[in-house]
Amino acid sequence: MNKEYFPLGIAKGNAFCNRVAERQRLVKNIKAHQHTLITSPRRYGKTSLVLFVLEKLGIPHAKVDLFVALNAKACEEQLIQGVQRLLGKISTKPERMLTQIRDYFSQAKKRWTIGFKGLHLELTPEKDSDAAINIMDALLALESILAKKRQRAVLFIDEFQEIGALPSAKALEGAIRHVAQETRYLLLVFSGSNRHLLTYMFDDKSRPLYMLCERIILDRIDEAHYADFINKIALKTWKRHFPDETLSQIFTLTERHPYYMNVLCNALWKTHEDKAHPPDAQSVKKIWQEYIYTERTRISRELSYLSFGQRKILTAIAFGNATELTGKHFLQLVGLTGPSVINALEVLENRDLVGRKEAGNYFIIDPLMKAALLFFYQDSFKSSEEN
Ligand SMILES: Nc1ncnc2c1ncn2[C@@H]1O[C@H](COP(=O)(O)OP(=O)(O)OP(=O)(O)O)[C@@H](O)[C@H]1O
Ligand SMILES: [Mg+2]
Incomplete structure (x- = not known):
């Protein structure tokens, strides 16, 4: 029960609490074809929010994670794979799509290799070609297919700030800006946690992405929403609400940081699920202290970098x-x-x-x-x- 409601990874379905206003804003932007940037400190719920909205909307989408992309080529690879996944989601007749993409590249006088790898389309740029140009070409090829089908789709580029830290950042950002300005069917949603770098990328007049996106800044979830959410699960588990003191102890210790809310609630459910009563404030404190103790080495290591x-x-x-x-x-x-x-x-x-x-x-x-x-x-x- 606990893992289902308080995951330490992406919050989906029944594990997703509130974010009503942010969801509405994102839905509105997607419908209005407004590219969007979502920022917050780490582990506040950016990825969960975007995926939740996209899945609810039922719009074809793919997520690209640039966290692992340490250079321009790696960004290119991740983005091309994202394009391939998205093509896979919108195609009912892959053979026909293969021909259409081949036509697109040959008309654009680009020498890409387009073929199947298993059941999926594989797009391979010319050897030693430029990463920024390849990213642009792959995204524009995707747009051309979407336009043919009159199908809208979203490419969600997570941990986007990684691009801003690369030596070729400006060229890559320029390529993405070009695509974002051209597309009518492909919408881009960016997210990232390094607000300093993202501000620099999107708010600096000299950077290509200046003023491209509407921005949604995620804060913590309100106490009232969390209280309703937790009490619903408590009712299912113990047939009663959490005592108010238990709830306020949880809020005081975690400060409603979404990740730590889940860590703590997860542990609370694990230790109390089989008992007749929900945990009291004292148990909450005890579990949190044990958690600090087990995590102390990681924290000291983080502090040692300062x-x-x-x-x-x-x-x-x-x-x-x-x-x-x-x-x-x-x-x-x-x-x-x-x-x-x-x-x-x-x-x-x-x-x-x-x-x-x-x-x-x-x-x-x-x-x-x-x-x-x-x-x-x-x-x-x-x-x-x-x-
Ligand atoms: N709306 C929500 N309701 C309940 N829990 C949530 C919600 N959003 C996020 N969480 C929880 O918060 C934690 C962080 O979520 P997520 O990975 O989506 O955040 P993030 O901002 O993308 O993190 P990162 O900066 O590491 O990429 C996870 O434990 C997730 O289950
Ligand atoms: Mg994330």
């Missing part, structure tokens, strides 16, 4: 110092100069370790990291209010 100053500032933020971090009081507290604090904060933000709320207050994005910092460095800092 400089002494960065770690100190991160810890100070974990202890509740959220504003005026270049003020005299904070500089004294951490024993650093103003410019070093500014530098360190930039690194911590770019690495997605700290975020900023609307009012500008800093916070630790990962609640487990925060809990571990408070545990590792007990009594090191007190929040500015307490001092």
Whole structure:
């Protein structure tokens, strides 16, 4: 039961909680042929949201994950495979499609090899040809097939920021912009978690993708929605709701970070499923502490990549110092100069370790990291209010 409702991977079907407003926006964009970029810190639910919407809409789609693409050729390969998968989904007569794609490439005077690999079409560009041009050609070939069939489709390019970090980023981004401006049937949905890089790619006037997409920024899911969602599952398991204290303990510890909500609920169900009563707040706390303990090595390893100053500032933020971090009081507290604090904060933000709320207050994005910092460095800092 727990794995089904609280997966640690993509949330599908009954495991998907709320996101009503974001879903509506994405559906509206898809219907209006508006390319869209979805951003959030890691593990907030970008991939789950896009796949959930695409599956509900029943529109043919394929997902390309650029996380593993370490160079332009690898991006090209991933994108061409995405095109092949999408072609596979829209074709009822593969033989006919093969001819159409061959015609498309020969009219465009491109020497690609088009054939079957098993049941699937395989598109192979000329050896040593340019990755950006090949990406453009493959996507435009897909568009031409979609146009012939008057069939709309979505290519979901996940972890798109990886392209922005490559030496040939501008050429690749240029190719994608060209495609995005040309297509009437193929819609592009991008998502990624490195907001710094994505902002640079999409909001900088000198970059090809400037102003191309509507942006959806994912935040955490509201308490009320999570409470309804969890209580429905609790009713199925124990024939009763969770006590309010249990729910608020879960929300306090995980800070409603979607991944950690699932980690914690998953463990709660695993340990209590067979009992007569749902867990109480104390059990929640115990399980969370055990989890911190088992994850402590991973957290220390992550912290070891930071400089002494960065770690100190991160810890100070974990202890509740959220504003005026270049003020005299904070500089004294951490024993650093103003410019070093500014530098360190930039690194911590770019690495997605700290975020900023609307009012500008800093916070630790990962609640487990925060809990571990408070545990590792007990009594090191007190929040500015307490001092
Ligand atoms: N709407 C949702 N309802 C319930 N759980 C969700 C929801 N969205 C995401 N989750 C859970 O949150 C975690 C992260 O989801 P997902 O992988 O979709 O996020 P992501 O932002 O794409 O992550 P990454 O940055 O690692 O690519 C998973 O455990 C998933 O099951
Ligand atoms: Mg993802």
